[in-house]
Amino acid sequence: MQVIEAVQGLRRHLVDLRQDSIALVPTMGCLHAGHVSLIRKAKRLADVVVVSIYVNPLQFGEGEDFEQYPRTFEEDVRICEAEGVDVLFHPHNLYADDGAKITLKVHDMDCVLCGASRVGHFDGVVTVVNMLFNIVQPNLAVFGEKDWQQLTILRRMVADLHMPVSIVGSALIREKDGLAMSSRNRYLKDNERQQALFLSQVLRLMQQLALQGKTNKHILDLGLKYLAKSHIQVEYLDIRHEHSLLPSMRMPLTTDRLFVAATIGQTRLIDNMPLLENLEKVE
Ligand code: AMP
Secondary structure (H helix, E strand, O other), X not given: OEEEOOHHXXXXXXXXXXXXXXXXXXXXXXXXXXXXXXXHHXXXXXXXXXXXXXXXXXXXXXXXXXXXXXXXXXXXXXXXXXXXXXXXXXXXXXXXXXXXXXXXXXOOOOOOHHHHHOOOXXXXXXXXXXXXXHHHOOOEEEEEHHHHHHHHHHHHHHHHOOOOOEEEEEOOOEOOOOOEOOHHHHHOOHHHHHHOHHHHHHHHHHHHHHHOXXXXXXHHHHHHXXXXXXXXXXXXXXXXXXXXXXEOOOOOOOOEEEEEEEEEOOEEEEEEEEOOOOOOOOO
């Protein structure tokens, strides 16, 4: 595996590999089994796998955890090597010395869910992913369903901007007890780790209510009541159409998805699930 820090060095290295298909897996490092599942999917789909590790300052708002974000580079290298990654791209900085003067802007899709509180976050995400696409020029890029809104926005980015890249989604990976894996889980103290389980539990409860034929409004009300007992700081709990991200308040549909975000102690966590799991899709 080649570890490359410079954009020009990466470009030179990839010249000889262009006759093969290239998959990119963008990450911010502190790799866990969720990231590994993306890497394995990329390996199944392409000849060459490039993993990028870059904690992108543009997607962090003021007061967010950019400085504290866990950086575990040596362990990440070991994981990538063990998974047969071909190139690990680890730039120090992707922005001009005098700051980012040209960026991409998301419209409407970032006014809901995480975007509502993390103003500018998705502009930072699409800008850096666009940069990575320009640098690596991959045939495909793999992103996790853990960050469903991000995946939806990136699909729209390549469609709207006619980018020659396929966006591949990869299933959300959980701990055995249901907690969605996240680099930020390592911030959690023992009691917070217990409280964090409310997130996946409330979504499972809402799935059961959907199977019982309750309306989405009823399901949401009961979900909110359940979370109110948890004493965690809920940012949102919502049922939305999986592609448009518009609210869905009628009867459960196979295209509906559950979304939750909450802060536990100092740690902001998100989770999502289909409202109707394992049912055949009717669009
Ligand atoms: P991050 O390093 O958190 O920016 O995540 C890099 C990529 O890994 C994104 O596409 C995430 O959606 C994905 N990812 C993070 N956690 C998980 C998980 N638990 N399951 C699946 N994909 C994940």
